[in-house]
Amino acid sequence: GIQVEQSPPDLILQEGANSTLRCNFSDSVNNLQWFHQNPWGQLINLFYIPSGTKQNGRLSATTVATERYSLLYISSSQTTDSGVYFCAVEPLITGGGNKLTFGTGTQLKVEL
Amino acid sequence: DTAVSQTPKYLVTQMGNDKSIKCEQNLGHDTMYWYKQDSKKFLKIMFSYNNKELIINETVPNRFSPKSPDKAHLNLHINSLELGDSAVYFCASSQGGRGYEQYFGPGTRLTVT
Numbered sequence: 419g420i421q422v423e424q425s426p427p428d429l430i431l432q433e434g435a436n437s438t439l440r441c442n443f444s445d446s447v448n449n450l451q452w453f454h455q456n457p458w459g460q461l462i463n464l465f466y467i468p469s470g471t472k473q474n475g476r477l478s479a480t481t482v483a484t485e486r487y488s489l490l491y492i493s494s495s496q497t498t499d500s501g502v503y504f505c506a507v508e509p510l511i512t513g514g515g516n517k518l519t520f521g522t523g524t525q526l527k528v529e530l
Numbered sequence: 531d532t533a534v535s536q537t538p539k540y541l542v543t544q545m546g547n548d549k550s551i552k553c554e555q556n557l558g559h560d561t562m563y564w565y566k567q568d569s570k571k572f573l574k575i576m577f578s579y580n581n582k583e584l585i586i587n588e589t590v591p592n593r594f595s596p597k598s599p600d601k602a603h604l605n606l607h608i609n610s611l612e613l614g615d616s617a618v619y620f621c622a623s624s625q626g627g628r629g630y631e632q633y634f635g636p637g638t639r640l641t642v643t
Contacts, residue, residue: 466631
């Protein structure tokens with residue numbers, strides 16, 4: 419099946435710093451989503467971005483589908499950004515049905 | 531209004547018991563899913579239903595039985611619970627099948643003692 423790798427696995431930032439999270443995937447996709455799992459366990463949709471660039475406030479994401487990677491940018495980080503960031507993909511070609519395959523996540527901690 | 535809701539939020543039970551988790555979505559979506567997040571936070575698909583029809587059964591033990599009474603509901607029944615079933619179970623939904631954005635519920639933390 420499709421492989422999804424995220425880097426870095428762990429990241430500690432001072433409040434106000436910027437960061438870039440990376441997601442590499444092994445096959446063509448027709449769905450790519452970024453999620454934030456907050457310290458209370460909720461999975462929050464950040465971006466639906468199988469290709470192109472999107473921005474939402476301090477967050478932006480870019481997916482280069484032809485090169486099989488996606489980047490999540492966090493600017494001016496805040497303590498509320500802490501949590502785990504997941505990339506999840508749905509392969510373009512699949513045996514049947516639709517399912518997201520998740521990466522192992524980036525654990526982010528933002529300190530004062 | 532909560533888009534995808536699950537009950538209960540927490541479930542603590544003993545080995546060998548049978549339990550159910552309920553999921554409801556009010557987004558008008560026709561595809562629903564169950565995902566499992568293990569203790570290392572790894573998320574994996576378990577089941578997918580489209581218009582009440584089972585589409586994906588990802589080699590889950592047959593002690594797990596999903597049931598979709600209608601498009602807005604997808605329940606998960608687990609028989610003979612085992613210690614290894616302890617996890618967080620997430621329900622999700624999407625407007626259609628392939629290629630559509632999936633939205634997740636708040637999760638149900640199951641602890642088997």
